[in-house]
Amino acid sequence: MKRKGLMFGFALVLAGLALFQSFRIDRQLSVSAAGRPELKVESPVPAFTLKGLDGGEYKVGGVRDKPLMVNFWASWCGPCREEAPALKQVYDRYKGQFDLYAVNVTRGDELEAVRRFVKQAEFSFPVLLDTSGEAAEAYRLLFVPTSFLIDRQGRLKEVIHVLPPDELEDKIKKLIAI
Template identity: 30%
Template structure:
């Protein structure tokens, strides 16, 4: 009997390790550094038990005017969309959770783009643009993405708003160009709408 029970702790440990790895894979491609929790420098308050943080009107910090060349070869900057609610998604073609959330992001973009909403991707750590372009083609992504392989644009964000090591991350920028919400890790359409819709519903200033 004792010989049969000896392997069980090892099996349990292996199962626990597998579960932990799976949880990490679901929340993001990297866990280096801190993505911030609770109240921080940009007014974000984490919604308990979720990967979502929100900042109420009057407690929001300006989003940086990121800019650059898109994967299609055009030029874009965040301020081009002032007056719209902007969904910024940081992603990489090498990132499994990014691939998992791409369909949901496209669905929400299609649903809201006629309601004063603009989606803008920030593609990072893809050394070859062709990999990122292929990702968009395979996933049917139709909104633009800035090609930012070195993470230069990510470093423009104020401390506490965006951890460049936590990919994917999705940020909501309100009509006044201020950071209103953040979701760290892969995002499904229902979760994204839960932070997007309230910002869309805010009265125009």
Template identity: 30%
Template sequence: MKKLTCLIMLMLVIFASACERNSNKIQSNAGEAIEQKTAPDITVTALDGTALKLSSLKGKVVLLNFWATWCPPCREEIPSMMKLNSAMSGKPFQMLAVSIDEGGKPALEEFFKSTGFTLPTYMDQANAAGKIYGITGVPESFLIDKKGIIVKKIIGPVEWDSPEVKAFIEELLK
């Protein structure tokens, strides 16, 4: 019985840390990206090589989501992110799914090809944007209002297409 308990505890620890970055790979800048403060400006690169500066999206509600292809909770939330993105089409809303995968464009293209998922994806291979936002693991998300203020920081996966989340975002769009 003790062996089984130890095995279960070990599995829980492994699962809980599965999506966390190694502490020697990032240094937390905790406090830089906090609720009710201006979102730190970052520049990320789309898969087509186009650079996008967050500050250029003022006037839109932004869902900034840090994720990775190797992260099971990230993969679980992608379908709901796709549905939310579709539901917000034509509205002043922008999703920035920022991948911290070190494999860059080839890894992301292979992931999307093999899963059939589609997201407005940007790359942050060096985790520069992640460091600015002080992320400690993935997924981590930030909802940013039209004025560029962080209204919500979320650690962990979310059902982005849930009625509650959609209603919250609709309120931000007003």
């Protein structure tokens, strides 16, 4: 009987710690981190400039000619591999109407693996290299793949993860129409 009471007490303490930790994480996500404003829908996205695999420099943030999808990914990520054909398909279909930047989280990846992934996936859109992790940090990236849909005014419209091709296409059509 005493042992059951101890086990119950231990389980209660663990549950309390889990609840406390969950509250702390939720609170941390809503408070600005390192002076960066919280990412909110309809708010301007953090600006960054990264080099692409093609050697060019690409800028995110501020007013642009076309809406933008920023997709954070890694070559070792299974869901990123699953998502790649849908990204290629939607870009090939709407490439004149929106931009797509595939931001490789290079800090946790190998450049040769990145090149192989891009070649195999036949990406025709810019692949950017976040070698320092600053862009991922500014966007508070928790896992890959994560995509940010950004309107022409540089405002966040939506955050999405792997979607079936038809749902991804619907999101892109809505982004273009804004």
